Amino acid sequence: xxxxxxxxxxxxxxxxxxxxxxxxxxxxxxxxxxxxxxxxxxxxxxxxxxxxxxxxxxxxxxxxxxxxxxxxxxxxxxxxxxxxxxxxxxxxxxxxxxxxxxxxxxxxxxxxxxxxxxxxxxxxxxxxxxxxxxxxxxxxxxxxxxxxxxxxxxxxxxxxxxxxxxxxxxxxxxxxxxxxxxxxxxxxxxxxxxxxxxxxxxxxxxxxxxxxxxxxxxxxxxxxxxxxxxxxxxxxxxxxxxxxxxxxxxx
Numbered sequence: 001x002x003x004x005x006x007x008x009x010x011x012x013x014x015x016x017x018x019x020x021x022x023x024x025x026x027x028x029x030x031x032x033x034x035x036x037x038x039x040x041x042x043x044x045x046x047x048x049x050x051x052x053x054x055x056x057x058x059x060x061x062x063x064x065x066x067x068x069x070x071x072x073x074x075x076x077x078x079x080x081x082x083x084x085x086x087x088x089x090x091x092x093x094x095x096x097x098x099x100x101x102x103x104x105x106x107x108x109x110x111x112x113x114x115x116x117x118x119x120x121x122x123x124x125x126x127x128x129x130x131x132x133x134x135x136x137x138x139x140x141x142x143x144x145x146x147x148x149x150x151x152x153x154x155x156x157x158x159x160x161x162x163x164x165x166x167x168x169x170x171x172x173x174x175x176x177x178x179x180x181x182x183x184x185x186x187x188x189x190x191x192x193x194x195x196x197x198x199x200x201x202x203x204x205x206x207x208x209x210x211x212x213x214x215x216x217x218x219x220x221x222x223x224x225x226x227x228x229x230x231x232x233x234x235x236x237x238x239x240x241x242x243x244x245x246x247x248x249x250x251x
Contacts, residue, residue, distance in 0.1 A: 017079070018044045018173050018201035019065065024074035026060055034060040036225040037074065042201055044079075044172075049216035049233065050205040053247035057225040058205040062175045065203070066095035079172060093122065096166025096200070100178040102150075102158035111137070111153075111161050112146035118169040136168040137161075140194060156187030160194070176204045180211050209251035213237055221246055 019042035026035040034057045042048055050058050063069040064076050067088045076083040083091050099105055108114040115136050119129040137143055140160040150158060159179060166174065179195070180188050188211075195202070195215055206212060212219055212233060219236045221229040223246045229236055236242065240250055 016044055017077075018042050018046070019203065020075075020077040020080075021061075021064070022075045024061070024064060024076060025072045026064065026069060027072050034225055035064075035071075038222070038225070038227045039074075040220060040227060040230065042203060044201055045199065046218060047195075047202040047216050048204070049212040049219040050203055050222060051207070051209075051212065051219060051248060052222040052228075056223045056246075058222050059177060061222065062097065062177060062203065062205060065173070065175050066092050066097050068097075093118075093169050094171055095173045095175060096163075096169060096171035098159075098163050098166055098174065098176045098179065100181055102155070102162035105162040105165055106150040106158060109149065110146065111142070111148045111150055111164075114150060114161065115146075115164045115168045118165060122169065132168045132170070133164075136164040139167055139198075140164045141190065154187070155182050156184070156190065159183070159187075159191070163194075172200060174198065174200045174202045174204075176202070176206075178206055178208075179204060180206060180208045207248075209237065209249060213251045221248070223247075 021038060021040050024035050024038045027033045038061060052058055060069060064071060064083065065078065067083050078091055078094050081087055081090060106114050108117065112133055115133045116129050119132045133146060137145055140163050142157065142160055142164065145161065150161060153161060180191055183191060192211065192214055204216065216233050219231070219233040220227060221236065228246060229242060237250055243250055
């Protein structure tokens with residue numbers, strides 16, 4: 001079985017935009033203004049890096065893409081479907097969010113149970129669930145890991161298993177937070193090869209500038225809740241003054 005990404009809406013209403021964010025603002029309950037009117041679009045199949053200093057608003061932005069955060073103002077749409085409470089089930093099936101710490105996503109006794117969790121709650125029959133688990137684990141290089149216990153896996157294996165938990169739902173968009181953090185060189189290289197081979201639209205937040213340069217044709221810089229740069233990765237990474245002004249380094 002091959003896990004083909006599926007749009008969250010009917011095939012009769014196709015969209016070339018996977019992500020459409022318009023004037024997005026968000027303030028936390030303590031009054032901190034995390035997003036100050038961000039607008040961006042990501043085309044279907046694009047791989048985009050999201051960089052910026054800690055506290056810039058990157059994670060807050062990503063949490064809006066599958067409805068974990070609700071905007072104070074502005075709009076977010078995934079393949080033309082607005083991210084609203086009414087659409088939240090379809091949005092979360094379409095947007096696979098992978099956290100920095102895989103232990104935030106791996107909570108079951110076995111890898112199978114974790115990867116099957118989403119398909120089961122989508123109401124799929126047992127045979128389809130099994131097929132999706134097998135395909136997702138194969139996609140991340142963990143075939144045959146169904147009965148392994150997540151806490152016995154290496155950090156690299158846990159990160160790949162966490163990615164499998166969202167791939168099993170056949171999302172059209174992948175949103176990853178610091179996927180290379182904590183990996184050794186071999187694990188990092190395996191991650192690069194894995195991400196390069198995935199067909200989904202991808203937005204990845206990272207401080208790993210070499211990862212950015214190797215995988216992502218486009219890079220967005222966010223700082224102090226604002227989008228401050230958006231362009232070709234080669235051009236952005238070549239601009240030492242721009243990177244330095246936002247607490248970043250060249251690879």
